[in-house]
Amino acid sequence: MPELPEVEFAARTLRRWLEGKRIEAAEASLTRIFRGSDANAFASELPGKKLEWIERRGKYLLLAFTKNVGLLAHLGMTGKWMRIGRTDERPSHVRASLTLEKDGVVLYRDPRLFGRIAVHPADRLFELKEIRALGPDPLVDGIDEKRLHERLHRTGRAVKVAIMDQAVIAGVGNIQATDALFHARIHPARAASSLGPKEVRALAAGIRKSIDYTLGLQGEGDAIEYVEDPGAENPFVIYGRAGHTCPRCTGTLEKLDLGGRTSAFCPHCQPA
DNA sequence: ACGGATGTTCGCGC
């Protein structure tokens, strides 16, 4: 599910759900979601606590509760935080849940178990290696074109692979990268080091544009439909549209494999 | 039935 916009949305939603509510009970199933951490700590430390703050860095969520209890959470590919009523039937693949005082249940569902939840002292969340390894966050830090140019200049990798590197820019995934390069009119396989200042500027703008666009897709409390229910229409600009007509010219979008990920591009608008 | 999917990490070889 998640790239930066969806994770940002999850952060806002969780903030709303948890704000001011005491956690009455916490449950965790012993799955690899808690790898490198302790599922027992989740269940034993959260009851009685209240949320103090939530932050997002790249695709990571950082949650701080009272008594210095903190969570580092990542949605992986299929993770999702949901809220249900206490007596509602639980969905399948629930890996962790928080029962809120005088309220419903906030739960984490993740069929493929690619996501993560780790319990750490709240005041040390920002010092975790996962967070320290991240490059600038486009929403929190903005995209510094000079810095991005420097970073891209010293690598021979394809530009698409480079911008999906979380150490280069935090939060860009396959969808944002694909659409951002289309906006910027840059071929995904171009060597990152070959981009000129104007192209880097266009790329920075393209990343911002695709993130803002995706953030704008979420309604009042609703998540992106395409992500939510299978069968909903693909709302992205060219992601997942190989074989279709380019939204900007009369050409046909093509498919390309880079770094094990599929992307679409327009051979006319994004020449090699 | 088969292939592919919004992510990360690890091992291998060059």
Next chain:
DNA sequence: CGCGCGAACATCCG
């Protein structure tokens, strides 16, 4: 050390 590649993780969907 940088980089590309493939695999692994586990499930669902068309």
